[in-house]
Amino acid sequence: xxxxxxxDAHKKYSxxxxxxxxxxxxxxxxxxxxxxxxxxxLEGLPxxxxxxxxxxxxxYWMVDEMEAAGHQPRLVHPLEAKKRMGKTSKKTDQVxxxxxxxxxxxGTLPEVWIPPSGLRDQRESLRLxxxxxxxxxxxxxxxxxxxxxxxxxxAGVNDLFGGEGRLRLGQRLGELPEHTRQSVELELVTLDxxxxxxxxIEKRLEALMKVTAEADLLKTLPYVGRILSLVMTLEIGKxxxxxxxxHLAGFGRSH
Numbered sequence: 001x002x003x004x005x006x007x008d009a010h011k012k013y014s015x016x017x018x019x020x021x022x023x024x025x026x027x028x029x030x031x032x033x034x035x036x037x038x039x040x041x042l043e044g045l046p047x048x049x050x051x052x053x054x055x056x057x058x059x060y061w062m063v064d065e066m067e068a069a070g071h072q073p074r075l076v077h078p079l080e081a082k083k084r085m086g087k088t089s090k091k092t093d094q095v096x097x098x099x100x101x102x103x104x105x106x107g108t109l110p111e112v113w114i115p116p117s118g119l120r121d122q123r124e125s126l127r128l129x130x131x132x133x134x135x136x137x138x139x140x141x142x143x144x145x146x147x148x149x150x151x152x153x154x155a156g157v158n159d160l161f162g163g164e165g166r167l168r169l170g171q172r173l174g175e176l177p178e179h180t181r182q183s184v185e186l187e188l189v190t191l192d193x194x195x196x197x198x199x200x201i202e203k204r205l206e207a208l209m210k211v212t213a214e215a216d217l218l219k220t221l222p223y224v225g226r227i228l229s230l231v232m233t234l235e236i237g238k239x240x241x242x243x244x245x246x247h248l249a250g251f252g253r254s255h
Contacts, residue, residue, distance in 0.1 A: 006100030007053040015093035019101035028094040042069035052100040054078040080110035
């Protein structure tokens with residue numbers, strides 16, 4: 001009899017419940033996230049088992065292990081799954097795992113696409129770049145805030161952090177109080193370091209995208225440049241997974 005397995009995954013352990021075709025549930029099994037124990041548990045499941053687990057911040061390695069063991073992981077939209085499971089009088093790991101198994105059995109599982117392992121890995125470079133850009137913006141805002149607090153205005157430059165702007169900023173740093181000046185100097189050093197890191201990661205992203213035509217095609221869209229085309233390519237993945245252009249546009253709005 002076919003089994004439909006729900007997995008309620010946490011950071012350090014997962015709880016599994018198997019539901020059969022009649023809707024009968026097995027006892028819950030708690031598996032700690034030790035690689036060997038996790039693999040042993042997966043090896044004991046029927047070959048090709050379907051396993052529903054929620055999309056969370058640590059699902060990558062679980063999907064890899066399930067696929068390596070010959071099973072079929074089915075990634076679930078967490079909020080939509082909770083709506084479909086409905087309210088329960090007592091929420092436990094066992095109840096959640098059982099609910100996922102029932103949705104899988106009934107064919108009502110709100111699935112989301114599982115990116116291939118290679119694409120998941122490549123996205124880390126993209127997301128690191130996004131993080132570094134955010135840090136760069138925060139640093140620039142802090143520096144500009146310090147200047148504003150002491151009414152230091154540097155007129156006549158379009159970019160305070162460009163070549164001419166940095167030169168003139170350096171000439172005015174002595175007008176700041178000692179500790180504020182030291183803080184701004186350290187922030188400028190950190191900003192320079194971030195620029196080096198961003199340059200390096202952008203070169204790696206460009207090298208990565210040289211083997212695909214998608215990014216070049218996306219650059220033909222209005223306002224889509226070199227970096228945004230890379231962002232879109234890695235986030236979209238295989239465009240064939242979308243049933244229509246409208247589905248792809250809907251994915252873009254949700255991200």
